[in-house]
Amino acid sequence: MCGIIGIVGNAGVAPLLVDALKRLEYRGYDSAGVATLEGGVLTRRRAEGKLRNLEALLDKDPLAGRIGIGHTRWATHGAPTVTNAHPHQSGRVCVVHNGIIENYLELRAEAAAAGLFPVSDTDTEVVALMTDLALRGGLSPVDAVAAVLPRLKGAFSLVFLFEGEEDLLVGARQGSPLAVGHGDGEMFLGSDAIALSPFTDRITYLEEGDWVVLSRQGCVIRDRSNAQVQRPESRSAIGAAMIDKGNYRHFMAKEIHEQPEVIGHTLSRYLDLAARKAKVPDGMAVDFSGLTRLVMSACGTAYYAGLVGKYWFEKYARLPVEIDIASEFRYRELPVNPGEMALFISQSGETADTLASLRYCKAAGLTIGAVVNVPESTIAREADLVFPTIAGPEIGVASTKAFTCQLSVLASLAILAGRQRGVLTADQEAELVGALSEVPGLALKALALEARIEKLAPGLSRASDVLYLGRSTSYPLALEGALKLKELSYIHAEGYAAGELKHGPIALIDENLPVIVIAPHDAIYEKTVSNMQEVAARGGRILLITDEKGAEASGLADRDRILMPALSEIVAPIIYSIPIQLIAYHVAVFMGTDVDQPRNLAKSVTVE
Template sequence: RIFDQEDAPVERLVTRTVMSGAMIGKGSYRHFMQKEIFEQPVVIGDTLQSYVDPLSRRVTLPDMPFDFADIPRLTASACGTAFYAGMIGKYWFEQVARLPVDIDIASEFRYREAPLPENGAALFISQSGETIDTLSALRYTRDQKQHILSIVNQQESGIARESDVVMKTLAGPEIGVASTKAFTTQLVVLACLALAAGRARGSLSPEAEAELTSALIEVPAQASYFLEREAQLIEIAHEMAEASDILYMGRGSMYPLALEGALKFKEISYLHAEGYAAGELKHGAMALIDEHVPIVVCAPSGPLFDKTAGNIQEVIARGGRVVLISDAQGIEAIGDNVTHAVQVPEVSPFVAPILYALPLQLLAYHTAVIKGTDVDKPRNLAKSVTVE
């Protein structure tokens, strides 16, 4: 029975969940997190089907109460892994759609009392849709008369109910505390939003949209191909389990992915890890590098590869042990000088953060298994943070 603030009974529609026992069971997997990592090709594909027309190679969005062409600025806010997804989305919105984006950690955004533009839009990202800091940030932007757009995995959540438009990720139930498939499906939705915004703002030609959409459509097959070749990552995980400090490094959209890789690693392995923008190593982090410190570098071939390669050489010159994650072209260029080279399929730089998330998740998972931690329920953490 449900009552309102005056203790009067209220009626609520009862709906039957579509979840089955198979969806919330581990099946043949050792942990929920392992199962959820391996579900990503399917859930990425399911999410893409909701927003992409494969025949026209165009993104189709639900009806919006605003036009992206009229939005002066997008204000994004989230927590934890969802925040790093939003950071990657910022690169996409600004590069593809030429739409300025501010992004804040939700627990900080509310308190800096940011002035927001007239007719602006606010974007909130959350797996559960119940994260209290993100919900409070949403209410702040509502008071500032912003259009509210959310990306959630739970259609019935508080954030979804209070949004003008809900972009659902079709990740299915995510049981493991460390987010994996929710993260990659959030990236898929953000990429689709950026493409739609680019089309609306006239910054993306039909040919360019078709090319980038095609790259998105190929991600599930490329993810499946990579997941079949995880043995090398298990070998690397044995070495990383012996380290006390691990650095993650990337440029462009690979920088927030480095932050996410470090977060994933430390939250389930209990080992210290930090993510850095590659160009920032000289501003302090280089002092940490010696022969005992593994550095995981995400460096797809493309416009930023040569810059990242220079940073890798600087790390190697100081004795650092580099784990390079790149495609065949990148590994051919500098693979001989690194400690380990993990090859992923060659993809468009636009979709690289989605695919490159998988080896980072597997490294964290297998290191945690080797360390013997509680992978699905790491100490001191909860799946959904509903208190400030």
């Protein structure tokens, strides 16, 4: 969600802090602020809304100083106002925070009893108050942080800046990621490697419960027991130049059009195209043969990828799959057994509910697999088996290329599982792998439909409700299409299994309701045609996404169709994702909404 940056530098840091925060805009936020030491004195600038408002404030009233912290806030406790924006200050300490302090009311009362009172509505400010209280009690800044951290309940990453301490930043993480960046005579803290990419590619990821003391000469890391520990330094592959829209109007448009390339990169890790076999990344031992069940969990779009994966694993590997939304999974105490495997899907690898579900299964002794786009993430580090997607940084809040890369990994793993379990013959495996090898080219053909889809956007934008229908693997795509439209255009949309039409949604059908039907011409296409006829009989406005055979069998006019290339059944969910992404994108562009950062949404949900 929120973004953090801290710099102990050699020159004025305020512009650098803002630049780093810009790279974290994709995470979602509604206010921003920075704090530096000017002559040893804490000075802050905070603003509501987008970073351009903070930049305007700094242009008018600049900040000096070679050390500072910055933050983009996504409101949880308290409205997105200047008073509630980070950094928060009490006395000699300034704090930025991602996460939620669950016991903030108890700590606030304790601070009030000592004569320290909040000025904001946030839970974060209590961290500054309690640290200030410890300083007033005679503790040094580092000792004050050490005393306060064990008092905090909940999820957090924190960075502390102290008045009069020109060579000191203190950071801590519990349930929310924080990374250390190593420079030459300067050091950095950030929410992720993207924030640090303009400054360094040398990254150390703090582990759960770690806290760190930074100076220009380096850092000292301690674990939750305060024992000094060494954490590995790695090289980040994320370059500053990668976080750029290029010639595209929005990051989402760029990421949609990157899909042929990144899907190809991803599939190359999981398919041996010469041998026509599925494989796994080098050095990884994966055995699906003896599993009795595969347990899967994810959130949002990643959950819909998992739903498609369920169809694939059960069809091609005859492996039973139990899948649930992570926010439900983590609390319903699903019975699990050691003979099972758990698979978690997350773009960021930091999703709080997914991570909690992973830890539940790990405690029960299951082998843990993770399909993630950030191999250095917490979920990846805590998994036994990591299945990376090679999507590259995804900046747009609405997931596009990460989703199709997740599908690519899941399809490949389902084929591998089918071979290992003796369900697929060598010829069947070769046929499926051959079909997947065609996906990058098919994705290019799907992208060529953009002009046609853009022309449909004005008509769809006038709807107050939209219904998406699909069967089999197209049902999760209907859910995903509805989610995309809601996220980006704020039009109410629902995705339904087409066979459920008569069980409620048909009551909504009239001439004002667009019905988007996702239906490749497959073994159950005729069933979907019957549902379309029920919609047409009631005056519904149908938009059919299908191939040439499906179009011929539909009886619909050309204006009511998006004609997709002919393709194999296993790749249909990957390719049919592209038009539903383009529909949502162009409707939102036509309506003038904030495509890359829709209201109220965050890219990475790191708290409940």
